[in-house]
Amino acid sequence: EPEVTQTPSHQVTQMGQEVILRCVPISNHLYFYWYRQILGQKVEFLVSFYNNEISEKSEIFDDQFSVERPDGSNFTLKIRSTKLEDSAMYFCASTEGLYEQFFGPGTRLTVL
């Protein structure tokens, strides 16, 4: 069964550094998402991406965040200058057509 994959599984970085989280969505899916989950809290929407542009974003997704689909298979989330409060699990998700979002296993980001 096709799955969303994410790399790395765990990323440790220093405050102020840039990080790039990578995702490979399910191959025939057209809509891509990033969510995050701070430890012990609920999952929060960050951004949705369709047809090579952002279609919706939350207030969390400020100028420090960007997304890109650099080729036909990868979908990335970049945080330009990490803060302590960016420490969380970041989940990528994809869907063929707006419903049934399938999530990857997540990347645990730790900002020191």
Next chain:
Amino acid sequence: GENVEQHPSTLSVQEGDSAVIKCTYSDSASNYFPWYKQELGKGPQLIIDIRSNVGEKKDQRIAVTLNKTAKHFSLHITETQPEDSAVYFCAPLRGGSEKLVFGKGTKLTVNP
């Protein structure tokens, strides 16, 4: 914004018993109602969903019921097994949006 409440926050049952988790939402424009299961260290896994034109959907031991008038939907698990132990999230979607709005989760423990 959308307010999503789940009850109970924790639920402990004996193997073989039934479990019911309720999700209440505030946005009357919500039209898609999924339930996700999250095991420790993993991403949310879609287990069942329902659209607003349907009142109930069943898939083997799990079912979802929707009451649009009262703005709540429930997850029903029958004949629970220890492997059903996980955190369950509801995440309604507003029509025209791509943003799943997650509840705070219900930790289900099935005791052998």
